[in-house]
Amino acid sequence: xxxxxxxxxxxxxxxxxxxxxxxxxxxxxxxxxxxxxxxxxxxxxxxxxxxxxxxxxxxxxxxxxxxxxxxxxxxxxxxxxxxxxxxxxxxxxxxxxxxxxxxxxxxxxxxxxxxxxxxxxxxxxxxxxxxxxxxxxxxxxxxxxxxxxxxxxxxxxxxxxxxxxxxxxxxxxxxxxxxxxxxxxxxxxxxxxxxxxxxxxxxxxxxxxxxxxxxxxxxxxxxxxxxxxxxxxxxxxxxxxxxxxxxxxxxxxxxxxxxxxxxxxxx
Amino acid sequence: xxxxxxxxxxxxxxxxxxxxxxxxxxxxxxxxxxxxxxxxxxxxxxxxxxxxxxxxxxxxxxxxxxxxxxxxxxxxxxxxxxxxxxxxxxxxxxxxxxxxxxxxxxxxxxxxxxxxxxxxxxxxxxxxxxxxxxxxxxxxxxxxxxxxxxxxxxxxxxxxxxxxxxxxxxxxxxxxxxxxxxxxxxxxxxxxxxxxxxxxxxxxxxxxxxxxxxxxxxxxxxxxxxxxxxxxxxxxxxxxxxxxxxxxxxxxxxxxxxxxxxxxxxxxxxxxxxxxxxxxxxxxxxxxxxxxxxxxxxxxxxxxxxxxxxxxxxxxxxxxxxxxxxxxxxxxxxxxxxx
Amino acid sequence: xxxxxxxxxxxxxxxxxxxxxxxxxxxxxxxxxxxxxxxxxxxxxxxxxxxxxxxxxxxxxxxxxxxxxxxxxxxxxxxxxxxxxxxxxxxxxxxxxxxxxxxxxxxxxxxxxxxxxxxxxxxxxxxxxxxxxxxxxxxxxxxxxxxxxxxxxxxxxxxxxxxxxxxxxxxxxxxxxxxxxxxxxxxxxxxxxxxxxxxxxxxxxxxxxxxxxxxxxxxxxxxxxxxxxxxxxxxxxxxxxxxxxxxxxxxxxxxxxxxxxxxxxxxxxxxxxxxxxxxxxxxxxxxxxxxxxxxxxxxxxxxxxxxxxxxxxxxxxxx
Numbered sequence: 001x002x003x004x005x006x007x008x009x010x011x012x013x014x015x016x017x018x019x020x021x022x023x024x025x026x027x028x029x030x031x032x033x034x035x036x037x038x039x040x041x042x043x044x045x046x047x048x049x050x051x052x053x054x055x056x057x058x059x060x061x062x063x064x065x066x067x068x069x070x071x072x073x074x075x076x077x078x079x080x081x082x083x084x085x086x087x088x089x090x091x092x093x094x095x096x097x098x099x100x101x102x103x104x105x106x107x108x109x110x111x112x113x114x115x116x117x118x119x120x121x122x123x124x125x126x127x128x129x130x131x132x133x134x135x136x137x138x139x140x141x142x143x144x145x146x147x148x149x150x151x152x153x154x155x156x157x158x159x160x161x162x163x164x165x166x167x168x169x170x171x172x173x174x175x176x177x178x179x180x181x182x183x184x185x186x187x188x189x190x191x192x193x194x195x196x197x198x199x200x201x202x203x204x205x206x207x208x209x210x211x212x213x214x215x216x217x218x219x220x221x222x223x224x225x226x227x228x229x230x231x232x233x234x235x236x237x238x239x240x241x242x243x244x245x246x247x248x249x250x251x252x253x254x255x256x257x258x259x260x261x262x263x264x265x266x267x
Numbered sequence: 268x269x270x271x272x273x274x275x276x277x278x279x280x281x282x283x284x285x286x287x288x289x290x291x292x293x294x295x296x297x298x299x300x301x302x303x304x305x306x307x308x309x310x311x312x313x314x315x316x317x318x319x320x321x322x323x324x325x326x327x328x329x330x331x332x333x334x335x336x337x338x339x340x341x342x343x344x345x346x347x348x349x350x351x352x353x354x355x356x357x358x359x360x361x362x363x364x365x366x367x368x369x370x371x372x373x374x375x376x377x378x379x380x381x382x383x384x385x386x387x388x389x390x391x392x393x394x395x396x397x398x399x400x401x402x403x404x405x406x407x408x409x410x411x412x413x414x415x416x417x418x419x420x421x422x423x424x425x426x427x428x429x430x431x432x433x434x435x436x437x438x439x440x441x442x443x444x445x446x447x448x449x450x451x452x453x454x455x456x457x458x459x460x461x462x463x464x465x466x467x468x469x470x471x472x473x474x475x476x477x478x479x480x481x482x483x484x485x486x487x488x489x490x491x492x493x494x495x496x497x498x499x500x501x502x503x504x505x506x507x508x509x510x511x512x513x514x515x516x517x518x519x520x521x522x523x524x525x526x527x528x529x530x531x532x533x534x535x536x537x538x539x540x541x542x543x544x545x546x547x548x549x550x551x552x553x554x555x556x557x558x559x560x561x562x563x564x565x566x567x568x569x570x571x572x573x574x575x576x577x578x579x580x581x582x583x584x585x586x587x588x589x590x591x592x593x594x595x596x597x598x599x600x601x602x603x604x605x606x
Numbered sequence: 607x608x609x610x611x612x613x614x615x616x617x618x619x620x621x622x623x624x625x626x627x628x629x630x631x632x633x634x635x636x637x638x639x640x641x642x643x644x645x646x647x648x649x650x651x652x653x654x655x656x657x658x659x660x661x662x663x664x665x666x667x668x669x670x671x672x673x674x675x676x677x678x679x680x681x682x683x684x685x686x687x688x689x690x691x692x693x694x695x696x697x698x699x700x701x702x703x704x705x706x707x708x709x710x711x712x713x714x715x716x717x718x719x720x721x722x723x724x725x726x727x728x729x730x731x732x733x734x735x736x737x738x739x740x741x742x743x744x745x746x747x748x749x750x751x752x753x754x755x756x757x758x759x760x761x762x763x764x765x766x767x768x769x770x771x772x773x774x775x776x777x778x779x780x781x782x783x784x785x786x787x788x789x790x791x792x793x794x795x796x797x798x799x800x801x802x803x804x805x806x807x808x809x810x811x812x813x814x815x816x817x818x819x820x821x822x823x824x825x826x827x828x829x830x831x832x833x834x835x836x837x838x839x840x841x842x843x844x845x846x847x848x849x850x851x852x853x854x855x856x857x858x859x860x861x862x863x864x865x866x867x868x869x870x871x872x873x874x875x876x877x878x879x880x881x882x883x884x885x886x887x888x889x890x891x892x893x894x895x896x897x898x899x900x901x902x903x904x905x906x907x908x909x910x911x912x913x914x915x916x917x918x919x920x921x922x923x924x925x
Binding site: 330331374399430439440441442469470471472473474475477478496497498499500502526538539541542543544545547548550552554555558559568586 | 649650677683760762764765781792793794795796797798799801819820821822823824826845846849859861863864865866867868870873874875877878880881
């Protein structure tokens, strides 16, 4: 599973990176070809309403999304895991306050919150990443917190204390490594969701400016063009989004199985 | 004041425990907490006193709810006592500062019941044992691995190089327990609290592990506190035994004294209940009625009185104090009250 | 010659795992006469619990019975369809499990445990009769009738185990399999349950299979013992004979490793080494790497059970 997921992701990433070199046309070149051409030999994925080559757009359209996703995941995993670790281990007031804050954020429907924040911050890759990160921090927090609360009471933590280990050591060497499988799962789901949200934000016009090629924009215009029968404008980018998200999900499942040494032994 | 004087002379014992109490608050819901003033406590350890000499193997024997496990953790200050005194090697453990406590941790270690749970699943046993050295900054990073390998050999996990890189789930139960023992021993402690060290190990391996513990005791000059519910194992391993019931010590004495002539009715019942691997043996069981009551509201006076076949008027009225049967044998029971 | 109540022939059970097939039980044969108590003793990995579950055809997947025959009172257990097995379980053959905490349904009152049982096996019985019968059973087990309306979590471990025993006996089964019935209990409660089981054994004229690693219990309760190691029976015979003169080196080692407070000098002697990996078993006799008396044929050929001094023993020393 890791292999399939990994290969899928890698393909998408590589494709995006090398797209400037292999794209037959500049993805933002208007009138590279006739408008709304269905897939043919010159334009294998057709052209959109501006005459831009769909193949080129599909090749490079993932770039923004991937950047946003990576940034968002990095920001929110570090934040969420740290707060979860420290709050849950310290207990008491720290735990109660952090839980309260996180639960409040969690109470908002994800996309709505992201939209609100993105609207406040304005367009751009970093702002998009921040908006998505905020939405996702509580997920890490919850997962980490519930695990820490359990693990904290386990014998091997008590054993570490009996050895004389201080809290910091216990958190980093004894508790955190045992949380990794669950955190990895959240990371991959986070990636998958981040991509969807980035697409969504762009789709709604809150992401990058329209001059940047992006699958989200293709969805926006593709949706409008659908009634006229131009399925390829929305179809191919949409398919790419699905494939990328699926790739992350499969990778996550495969990794979580791999990372847990105990699970590896069971059939 | 320690009431055990081995050899007839009064000396400061290695471990002295007096007036030790540990009460756990009973968890209650939000509304109960808001509206009801009365708080209930699980009286896990209730006014316990004993002394252990250096080099002894002292057994704490009891069934569930007796408080023996809690005492083990109190001795190492893994939990805080509600009140009482714990003095180990002249140091007041209860009042110790965090720095003093860290030094203490080098000298007093624990062996746990479930070796699978006592080892982090994501650390190799080599790393787990080495961590003890890292924490106390013993040796240099080069010498530490060597010390761990030596310890692995010492506890019988050979070839040591092979076992160094193994994860707990790759070992058998007995091997894991050896790793736990190795981790405790590498710091060369003076006191080791062993909490049911062989309860989760196969029968035929138990003797191996116990013999290892005895060997290490000889080599390192250890003092053991051996916590168990298994009287037969205690009989094999311990020099002196204290029998606990519902948070209190009911009888304490030399191994042979307690096993061959138990004075307290509960101790006698325990001895008679042990299964004997001999089909010809005729069991004369003295089974007390009922079951162990809740440690939240223990019976008044002597805690065993509702189940005791020999209870009389004094028993529910007053808690019995320790009566001396011999220099080394003491029992808390009104049947033996002097005057 | 009366036919035995239970006849197990050449039974093998395997579990699929990532690393390979776990051979939990290999080529086990035994018979059980009506009214007798058979003790199956072994350590972890011996296959004793698997054997117990196999008799009830309750091996959970990924385990499978891969070979052999189990005949209970002329009925073929292995090839029986599931509906018939459900009728047999609980009423003809019943089981007492190790952990009463997880074996009772925490959402059902004790009374309901019994009425559910009767509903399945004696649908004609009225609810009133079922409850009164449950009350009788509890009386006999030393539990006050009023406690029928309690939930399992309100009972102590010992009482829960009594309830389990009550459920196992409620339908007057022909055979009871007890899998480590007292392992999770305190010493005194264990003694209470053992005395209870001895009394009920006589009262109900039970045929009992007792699966345990506790040698003291086996000595007290069993008429015959089967000693298992690495999925096989290494010795089987009358309890008195086996204790007086254990033939198989593992049996001898096992008995000597048990703590004995009456004769401490004869006890707590370890067997060196560890039990084998059930996926990659050693060749020849499975015990040979740990056996103090192993000789040339041991690593080469598996010993077949032979009759010797009123028992069957699988060891080259007696071929």
